[in-house]
Amino acid sequence: QKEVEQDPGPxxxxxxxxxxxxxxxxxxxxQYFMWYRQYSRKGPELLMYTYSSGNKEDGRFTAxxxxxxxxxxxxIRDSQPSDSATYLCxxxxxxxxxxxxxxxxxxx
Amino acid sequence: GAVVSQxxxxxxxxxxxxxxxxxxxxxxxxxxxxWYRQFPKQSLMLMATSNxxxxxxxxxxxxxxxxxxxxxxxxxxxxxxxxxxxxDSSFYICSASGTAIYNEQFFGPGxxxxxx
Numbered sequence: 001q002k003e004v005e006q007d008p009g010p011x012x013x014x015x016x017x018x019x020x021x022x023x024x025x026x027x028x029x030x031q032y033f034m035w036y037r038q039y040s041r042k043g044p045e046l047l048m049y050t051y052s053s054g055n056k057e058d059g060r061f062t063a064x065x066x067x068x069x070x071x072x073x074x075x076i077r078d079s080q081p082s083d084s085a086t087y088l089c090x091x092x093x094x095x096x097x098x099x100x101x102x103x104x105x106x107x108x
Numbered sequence: 109g110a111v112v113s114q115x116x117x118x119x120x121x122x123x124x125x126x127x128x129x130x131x132x133x134x135x136x137x138x139x140x141x142x143w144y145r146q147f148p149k150q151s152l153m154l155m156a157t158s159n160x161x162x163x164x165x166x167x168x169x170x171x172x173x174x175x176x177x178x179x180x181x182x183x184x185x186x187x188x189x190x191x192x193x194x195x196d197s198s199f200y201i202c203s204a205s206g207t208a209i210y211n212e213q214f215f216g217p218g219x220x221x222x223x224x
Contacts, residue, residue: 034212043114043201043215044152088151096142096205096213100151 003027004091006099015108019076023089023099026070032092033065035074037085038101044088048074079106110136112204114216121192122224129187129219131202138204141185142213143177146199158185192223 006023013019021035032051036044048063050056050072056063062075072091076083084106089099111134121127131141140159144152158164158179166172174196176188185204189196199220203213 032212036215041199041218041220043112043203043218046212046214049212090213095157096154098152098154103149 003030003093003097004089004099006089007102008100010103010105012105012107013079015079015081015106017079017106019074019079019083019104019106021074021076021087021089021102021104023072023091024070025072025091025097027093028067028070030070030091030093030097033063033072034090034092035061035063036088036090038088039085047087079104081106081108110134110204110206110212110214112138112202112214112216114202114219116219117217118220118222120222120224123193124191126188126190127192127221129189129200129202129221131185131187131204131216133183133204133206133214136204136206136214137182138185138206139182140205141179142203142205143175143185143187144201144203146201146218148199152201155187189221192221194223197221197223 034049035047038044053065053067060077064073086101086103088101091097113132115130143155155170156164156166164177179185201218203215
């Protein structure tokens with residue numbers, strides 16, 4: 001079993017839609033959870049990080065962690081074409097583990 | 109957030125030559141740096157992890173003698189692709205992690221290597 005599993009998509013939504021991106025992880029000891037956004041031919045940029053279970057909101061982005069289910073989510077409200085990118089979840093326990101990334105396209 | 113730079117951003121070289129890629133943390137001390145490789149439309153593949161002043165730890169299947177990593181200071185790590193071949197053409201991305209509470213990784217913008 002992989003440490004982190006992420007649906008690769010691709011995901012295509014109309015502008016203004018709510019997007020839900022998800023990852024599952026295997027080790028309940030993992031503590032830090034991150035979401036990165038990567039535009040084509042660019043390095044990933046950190047979007048959000050969370051430490052505990054619950055929600056963390058930043059503008060149109062909400063990161064959610066459910067440690068009991070070992071499930072993390074990133075919600076994007078009012079999605080924009082500029083949100084079109086690949087989104088990677090990352091988890092830090094004793095080392096970093098990255099999901100394979102979900103490709104998102106927001107159609108104007 | 110912290111800034112990580114990479115140089116060069118794009119390099120084209122002939123087969124058999126060596127290429128050095130620099131990764132710098134500009135506004136923080138990076139105790140650990142990571143080197144990744146990414147093929148088109150694929151996720152990041154960790155190549156190696158390096159801690160300042162010590163030898164890099166390579167992932168399984170990564171040739172140590174081909175991909176030389178040096179992490180001589182808390183702000184600089186280099187990756188040298190020795191005797192590059194066309195199959196080494198890829199997008200190479202470094203990241204750096206400091207002693208921040210959340211143990212975040214900050215990524216550089218990547219270096220696109222094309223070996224002719």
